[in-house]
Amino acid sequence: MLVAALVDAYVDRLFSADGEAEDILEYRSRVATQSPALGSIMALCSGRVRLVTEAVAVPIADYGALAVEDFMVSLYNDHSVQRLRLNGSDMMKTLAEAIAALDGF
Amino acid sequence: MGERTTITASDGFTLNAYVAKPEGKPRGGVVLIQEVWGLNDWIRSVVDRYARHGFLTVAPAMFDRVEFGYESNNYGPEQFAVIGELMKKFDHKTALLDVAAAIGAASEGGKVGITGYCFGGAVSWRAAAHEGMGLSAASGYYGGGVPNYIELAPRIPTEMHFGDQDSGIPLEQIEALKERHSEADIYVYPAGHGFCNSERPANFNEAACTKASARTLDFFRKHLG
Numbered sequence: 536m537l538v539a540a541l542v543d544a545y546v547d548r549l550f551s552a553d554g555e556a557e558d559i560l561e562y563r564s565r566v567a568t569q570s571p572a573l574g575s576i577m578a579l580c581s582g583r584v585r586l587v588t589e590a591v592a593v594p595i596a597d598y599g600a601l602a603v604e605d606f607m608v609s610l611y612n613d614h615s616v617q618r619l620r621l622n623g624s625d626m627m628k629t630l631a632e633a634i635a636a637l638d639g640f
Numbered sequence: 641m642g643e644r645t646t647i648t649a650s651d652g653f654t655l656n657a658y659v660a661k662p663e664g665k666p667r668g669g670v671v672l673i674q675e676v677w678g679l680n681d682w683i684r685s686v687v688d689r690y691a692r693h694g695f696l697t698v699a700p701a702m703f704d705r706v707e708f709g710y711e712s713n714n715y716g717p718e719q720f721a722v723i724g725e726l727m728k729k730f731d732h733k734t735a736l737l738d739v740a741a742a743i744g745a746a747s748e749g750g751k752v753g754i755t756g757y758c759f760g761g762a763v764s765w766r767a768a769a770h771e772g773m774g775l776s777a778a779s780g781y782y783g784g785g786v787p788n789y790i791e792l793a794p795r796i797p798t799e800m801h802f803g804d805q806d807s808g809i810p811l812e813q814i815e816a817l818k819e820r821h822s823e824a825d826i827y828v829y830p831a832g833h834g835f836c837n838s839e840r841p842a843n844f845n846e847a848a849c850t851k852a853s854a855r856t857l858d859f860f861r862k863h864l865g
Contacts, residue, residue, distance in 0.1 A: 595721050595724040595725055595728065596721060598717070598720035598721040598723075598724045599717040599718060599720050599721055600717070601717070601720060603717075603808075603833075604806075604807040604808040604833065605808075606717075606720045606723075606724075607758065607784050607808040607833065608784075608808050609724070610676065610723065610724065610727045610759070610784060610785070611762065611784045611785025611788060612785070612788070614724065614727075614728065
Protein backbone atom coordinates (compact mmCIF):
# COMPACT_ATOMS: atom_id res chain seq x y z
CA MET A 536 0.00 0.00 0.00
CA LEU A 537 2.85 2.37 0.73
CA VAL A 538 4.26 1.90 -2.75
CA ALA A 539 0.79 2.26 -4.25
CA ALA A 540 0.31 5.51 -2.31
CA LEU A 541 3.64 6.83 -3.57
CA VAL A 542 2.73 5.98 -7.15
CA ASP A 543 -0.62 7.69 -6.71
CA ALA A 544 1.04 10.77 -5.24
CA TYR A 545 3.53 10.83 -8.10
CA VAL A 546 0.69 11.22 -10.58
CA ASP A 547 -0.25 14.44 -8.78
CA ARG A 548 3.34 15.63 -9.13
CA LEU A 549 3.23 14.88 -12.82
CA PHE A 550 0.11 17.04 -13.04
CA SER A 551 1.89 19.88 -11.23
CA ALA A 552 4.83 19.59 -13.60
CA ASP A 553 2.59 19.51 -16.67
CA GLY A 554 2.39 23.07 -17.92
CA GLU A 555 -0.75 22.49 -19.97
CA ALA A 556 -3.00 20.48 -17.67
CA GLU A 557 -5.58 22.59 -15.89
CA ASP A 558 -7.81 20.18 -14.01
CA ILE A 559 -6.30 17.49 -11.82
CA LEU A 560 -9.30 15.19 -12.03
CA GLU A 561 -9.32 15.33 -15.79
CA TYR A 562 -5.58 14.73 -15.79
CA ARG A 563 -5.90 11.68 -13.55
CA SER A 564 -8.74 10.38 -15.69
CA ARG A 565 -6.57 10.74 -18.78
CA VAL A 566 -3.73 8.90 -17.05
CA ALA A 567 -6.09 6.07 -16.08
CA THR A 568 -7.29 5.75 -19.67
CA GLN A 569 -3.77 5.62 -21.03
CA SER A 570 -2.57 3.18 -18.36
CA PRO A 571 -5.10 0.75 -16.86
CA ALA A 572 -2.47 -0.29 -14.31
CA LEU A 573 -2.10 3.29 -13.08
CA GLY A 574 -5.88 3.59 -13.14
CA SER A 575 -6.17 0.57 -10.82
CA ILE A 576 -3.59 1.97 -8.43
CA MET A 577 -5.32 5.34 -8.31
CA ALA A 578 -8.68 3.63 -7.76
CA LEU A 579 -7.16 1.63 -4.90
CA CYS A 580 -5.75 4.72 -3.23
CA SER A 581 -9.02 6.57 -3.52
CA GLY A 582 -10.91 3.67 -1.96
CA ARG A 583 -12.94 2.85 -5.06
CA VAL A 584 -11.54 -0.67 -5.24
CA ARG A 585 -10.03 -2.97 -2.63
CA LEU A 586 -7.20 -5.41 -2.44
CA VAL A 587 -8.32 -8.98 -1.95
CA THR A 588 -6.37 -12.07 -1.02
CA GLU A 589 -7.23 -15.07 -3.12
CA ALA A 590 -6.12 -18.67 -3.06
CA VAL A 591 -4.67 -19.39 -6.48
CA ALA A 592 -4.19 -23.01 -7.53
CA VAL A 593 -0.66 -23.97 -8.52
CA PRO A 594 -0.21 -26.87 -10.93
CA ILE A 595 2.34 -29.29 -9.52
CA ALA A 596 4.31 -28.99 -12.75
CA ASP A 597 4.96 -25.35 -11.78
CA TYR A 598 6.19 -26.14 -8.29
CA GLY A 599 9.86 -25.79 -9.23
CA ALA A 600 9.31 -22.10 -9.92
CA LEU A 601 7.80 -21.39 -6.51
CA ALA A 602 9.66 -19.57 -3.77
CA VAL A 603 10.22 -21.95 -0.88
CA GLU A 604 7.64 -20.13 1.28
CA ASP A 605 4.99 -20.45 -1.44
CA PHE A 606 5.95 -24.11 -1.87
CA MET A 607 5.32 -24.72 1.80
CA VAL A 608 2.07 -22.74 1.87
CA SER A 609 0.82 -24.66 -1.17
CA LEU A 610 1.57 -28.06 0.38
CA TYR A 611 -0.68 -27.33 3.35
CA ASN A 612 -3.38 -25.37 1.53
CA ASP A 613 -4.63 -27.71 -1.17
CA HIS A 614 -1.88 -26.83 -3.64
CA SER A 615 -2.77 -23.16 -3.69
CA VAL A 616 -0.89 -20.02 -2.79
CA GLN A 617 -2.18 -16.73 -1.50
CA ARG A 618 -1.99 -13.86 -3.94
CA LEU A 619 -3.01 -10.23 -3.60
CA ARG A 620 -5.45 -9.24 -6.35
CA LEU A 621 -6.47 -5.82 -7.53
CA ASN A 622 -9.33 -5.58 -10.00
CA GLY A 623 -8.85 -9.26 -10.75
CA SER A 624 -5.16 -8.95 -11.58
CA ASP A 625 -2.08 -9.79 -9.59
CA MET A 626 -1.30 -6.76 -7.41
CA MET A 627 2.48 -7.01 -7.74
CA LYS A 628 2.23 -7.22 -11.53
CA THR A 629 -0.16 -4.25 -11.62
CA LEU A 630 2.16 -2.23 -9.39
CA ALA A 631 5.14 -3.01 -11.62
CA GLU A 632 3.20 -2.00 -14.72
CA ALA A 633 2.01 1.19 -13.05
CA ILE A 634 5.54 2.18 -12.05
CA ALA A 635 6.80 1.48 -15.58
CA ALA A 636 3.94 3.54 -17.03
CA LEU A 637 4.92 6.64 -15.03
CA ASP A 638 7.84 7.17 -17.42
CA GLY A 639 5.42 7.74 -20.24
CA PHE A 640 3.90 10.88 -18.75
CA MET B 641 24.02 -44.67 16.26
CA GLY B 642 20.52 -45.67 15.18
CA GLU B 643 19.38 -48.24 12.71
CA ARG B 644 16.85 -48.59 9.97
CA THR B 645 14.01 -50.93 10.71
CA THR B 646 10.32 -51.36 10.02
CA ILE B 647 7.21 -50.95 12.15
CA THR B 648 3.67 -52.14 11.47
CA ALA B 649 0.54 -50.04 11.82
CA SER B 650 -2.72 -51.37 13.21
CA ASP B 651 -4.16 -51.82 9.69
CA GLY B 652 -1.30 -54.14 8.78
CA PHE B 653 0.77 -51.67 6.75
CA THR B 654 4.49 -52.04 7.37
CA LEU B 655 6.54 -48.87 7.02
CA ASN B 656 10.16 -47.93 7.32
CA ALA B 657 11.46 -46.32 10.48
CA TYR B 658 14.74 -45.17 11.96
CA VAL B 659 15.27 -46.01 15.61
CA ALA B 660 18.01 -44.95 17.99
CA LYS B 661 18.36 -46.27 21.53
CA PRO B 662 20.22 -44.48 24.30
CA GLU B 663 23.00 -46.03 26.27
CA GLY B 664 21.57 -47.37 29.47
CA LYS B 665 17.97 -47.19 30.55
CA PRO B 666 15.87 -44.75 28.47
CA ARG B 667 14.30 -41.84 30.28
CA GLY B 668 11.37 -41.96 27.87
CA GLY B 669 10.43 -42.40 24.25
CA VAL B 670 10.31 -39.79 21.49
CA VAL B 671 8.56 -40.00 18.16
CA LEU B 672 10.23 -37.69 15.66
CA ILE B 673 8.20 -36.72 12.62
CA GLN B 674 10.11 -35.81 9.48
CA GLU B 675 9.96 -32.79 7.22
CA VAL B 676 8.70 -33.50 3.70
CA TRP B 677 12.07 -34.97 2.69
CA GLY B 678 11.59 -38.27 4.48
CA LEU B 679 14.05 -40.06 6.74
CA ASN B 680 16.98 -38.22 5.22
CA ASP B 681 20.42 -37.56 6.67
CA TRP B 682 19.34 -34.62 8.76
CA ILE B 683 16.29 -36.29 10.31
CA ARG B 684 18.30 -39.38 11.18
CA SER B 685 20.92 -37.14 12.83
CA VAL B 686 18.22 -35.57 14.98
CA VAL B 687 16.98 -39.04 16.00
CA ASP B 688 20.52 -39.88 17.07
CA ARG B 689 20.72 -36.61 19.02
CA TYR B 690 17.58 -37.36 21.04
CA ALA B 691 18.96 -40.81 21.79
CA ARG B 692 22.16 -39.24 23.10
CA HIS B 693 19.95 -37.27 25.48
CA GLY B 694 18.49 -40.50 26.83
CA PHE B 695 15.34 -41.02 24.76
CA LEU B 696 14.47 -44.11 22.74
CA THR B 697 13.66 -42.29 19.52
CA VAL B 698 11.64 -43.50 16.55
CA ALA B 699 11.16 -41.68 13.26
CA PRO B 700 8.48 -43.26 11.03
CA ALA B 701 8.65 -42.85 7.25
CA MET B 702 5.45 -40.89 6.86
CA PHE B 703 5.29 -41.03 3.05
CA ASP B 704 5.75 -44.80 2.76
CA ARG B 705 2.05 -45.33 2.00
CA VAL B 706 2.42 -43.00 -0.97
CA GLU B 707 5.92 -43.86 -2.16
CA PHE B 708 7.59 -46.60 -0.19
CA GLY B 709 11.14 -45.69 0.79
CA TYR B 710 10.95 -42.03 -0.31
CA GLU B 711 13.64 -39.84 1.17
CA SER B 712 15.79 -37.09 -0.25
CA ASN B 713 18.70 -34.89 0.77
CA ASN B 714 17.95 -32.55 -2.15
CA TYR B 715 16.37 -29.37 -0.78
CA GLY B 716 16.36 -27.71 -4.17
CA PRO B 717 13.31 -26.68 -6.22
CA GLU B 718 13.76 -29.80 -8.37
CA GLN B 719 12.17 -31.76 -5.51
CA PHE B 720 9.18 -29.45 -5.05
CA ALA B 721 7.04 -31.10 -7.72
CA VAL B 722 7.97 -34.57 -6.41
CA ILE B 723 6.91 -33.60 -2.91
CA GLY B 724 3.80 -31.88 -4.25
CA GLU B 725 2.71 -35.15 -5.81
CA LEU B 726 3.41 -37.02 -2.58
CA MET B 727 1.35 -34.59 -0.55
CA LYS B 728 -1.50 -34.81 -3.05
CA LYS B 729 -1.85 -38.48 -2.23
CA PHE B 730 -1.00 -38.20 1.45
CA ASP B 731 -3.82 -39.33 3.76
CA HIS B 732 -3.91 -37.70 7.18
CA LYS B 733 -6.10 -40.47 8.64
CA THR B 734 -3.74 -43.32 7.86
CA ALA B 735 -0.88 -41.06 8.88
CA LEU B 736 -2.13 -41.18 12.46
CA LEU B 737 -2.00 -44.99 12.29
CA ASP B 738 1.67 -44.73 11.33
CA VAL B 739 2.28 -42.26 14.16
CA ALA B 740 0.55 -44.68 16.57
CA ALA B 741 2.83 -47.49 15.39
CA ALA B 742 5.86 -45.29 16.11
CA ILE B 743 4.45 -44.41 19.54
CA GLY B 744 4.09 -48.12 20.24
CA ALA B 745 7.72 -48.69 19.35
CA ALA B 746 8.92 -45.66 21.34
CA SER B 747 6.92 -46.71 24.39
CA GLU B 748 9.54 -49.34 25.09
CA GLY B 749 11.45 -46.36 26.46
CA GLY B 750 8.67 -45.25 28.80
CA LYS B 751 6.33 -42.26 28.43
CA VAL B 752 6.31 -40.92 24.88
CA GLY B 753 6.63 -37.43 23.52
CA ILE B 754 6.25 -36.35 19.91
CA THR B 755 8.23 -33.75 18.03
CA GLY B 756 8.66 -32.84 14.40
CA TYR B 757 9.66 -30.16 11.93
CA CYS B 758 7.43 -28.30 9.47
CA PHE B 759 5.25 -31.15 8.14
CA GLY B 760 6.30 -32.97 11.30
CA GLY B 761 5.39 -29.98 13.45
CA ALA B 762 1.88 -30.03 12.02
CA VAL B 763 1.58 -33.79 12.58
CA SER B 764 2.76 -33.25 16.17
CA TRP B 765 -0.02 -30.69 16.72
CA ARG B 766 -2.64 -32.99 15.20
CA ALA B 767 -1.44 -35.97 17.24
CA ALA B 768 -1.52 -33.86 20.41
CA ALA B 769 -5.19 -33.11 19.75
CA HIS B 770 -6.13 -36.72 19.03
CA GLU B 771 -7.59 -38.77 21.86
CA GLY B 772 -5.93 -42.01 22.84
CA MET B 773 -2.63 -41.71 21.01
CA GLY B 774 -0.67 -42.66 24.11
CA LEU B 775 1.37 -39.47 24.12
CA SER B 776 2.48 -37.54 27.18
CA ALA B 777 3.83 -34.37 25.53
CA ALA B 778 4.21 -32.67 22.16
CA SER B 779 6.81 -30.15 21.02
CA GLY B 780 6.56 -29.16 17.36
CA TYR B 781 8.64 -26.89 15.17
CA TYR B 782 7.27 -24.40 12.60
CA GLY B 783 4.35 -26.68 11.78
CA GLY B 784 3.40 -25.95 8.19
CA GLY B 785 -0.35 -25.61 8.09
CA VAL B 786 -0.77 -25.59 11.88
CA PRO B 787 -2.80 -22.36 11.68
CA ASN B 788 -5.27 -24.34 9.52
CA TYR B 789 -5.77 -26.62 12.52
CA ILE B 790 -6.46 -23.84 14.97
CA GLU B 791 -9.74 -25.55 15.85
CA LEU B 792 -7.89 -28.60 17.18
CA ALA B 793 -7.23 -28.37 20.90
CA PRO B 794 -4.20 -30.15 22.41
CA ARG B 795 -5.13 -32.82 24.94
CA ILE B 796 -1.60 -33.20 26.31
CA PRO B 797 1.07 -30.71 27.39
CA THR B 798 2.09 -29.03 24.14
CA GLU B 799 4.56 -26.46 23.00
CA MET B 800 5.21 -25.10 19.52
CA HIS B 801 8.19 -23.20 18.14
CA PHE B 802 7.89 -20.69 15.28
CA GLY B 803 10.12 -18.17 13.57
CA ASP B 804 8.91 -14.56 13.43
CA GLN B 805 10.27 -14.17 9.89
CA ASP B 806 8.55 -17.28 8.57
CA SER B 807 6.68 -15.93 5.56
CA GLY B 808 4.96 -19.30 5.14
CA ILE B 809 3.46 -18.95 8.63
CA PRO B 810 2.88 -15.21 9.15
CA LEU B 811 3.15 -13.76 12.61
CA GLU B 812 -0.54 -12.87 12.74
CA GLN B 813 -1.41 -16.56 12.33
CA ILE B 814 0.95 -17.44 15.18
CA GLU B 815 -0.61 -14.73 17.34
CA ALA B 816 -4.07 -16.11 16.55
CA LEU B 817 -2.89 -19.58 17.58
CA LYS B 818 -1.47 -18.18 20.83
CA GLU B 819 -4.69 -16.37 21.62
CA ARG B 820 -6.83 -19.40 20.86
CA HIS B 821 -4.67 -21.87 22.76
CA SER B 822 -3.38 -20.33 25.94
CA GLU B 823 -3.02 -23.89 27.24
CA ALA B 824 -0.09 -24.46 24.86
CA ASP B 825 3.31 -22.80 25.17
CA ILE B 826 3.96 -21.11 21.85
CA TYR B 827 7.43 -19.69 21.39
CA VAL B 828 8.55 -17.32 18.68
CA TYR B 829 12.17 -16.84 17.69
CA PRO B 830 13.93 -14.22 15.56
CA ALA B 831 14.31 -16.65 12.68
CA GLY B 832 12.74 -17.82 9.45
CA HIS B 833 11.19 -21.12 8.52
CA GLY B 834 13.20 -24.27 8.97
CA PHE B 835 15.51 -22.64 11.49
CA CYS B 836 16.61 -25.94 12.99
CA ASN B 837 17.75 -27.72 9.84
CA SER B 838 21.52 -27.46 9.90
CA GLU B 839 21.72 -28.97 6.40
CA ARG B 840 20.07 -25.85 4.97
CA PRO B 841 22.44 -22.98 5.72
CA ALA B 842 20.07 -20.37 4.24
CA ASN B 843 17.42 -21.38 6.81
CA PHE B 844 19.46 -22.58 9.76
CA ASN B 845 19.61 -20.25 12.74
CA GLU B 846 21.88 -21.79 15.33
CA ALA B 847 20.90 -19.49 18.19
CA ALA B 848 17.17 -20.05 17.66
CA CYS B 849 17.59 -23.80 17.19
CA THR B 850 19.76 -24.17 20.28
CA LYS B 851 17.25 -22.30 22.42
CA ALA B 852 14.23 -24.14 21.02
CA SER B 853 15.92 -27.54 21.27
CA ALA B 854 16.89 -26.87 24.88
CA ARG B 855 13.26 -26.00 25.64
CA THR B 856 12.08 -29.23 24.00
CA LEU B 857 14.51 -31.32 26.02
CA ASP B 858 13.44 -29.62 29.26
CA PHE B 859 9.81 -30.12 28.27
CA PHE B 860 10.32 -33.80 27.58
CA ARG B 861 12.36 -34.30 30.75
CA LYS B 862 9.53 -32.70 32.72
CA HIS B 863 6.72 -34.71 31.13
CA LEU B 864 8.36 -37.97 30.16
CA GLY B 865 10.95 -38.48 32.88
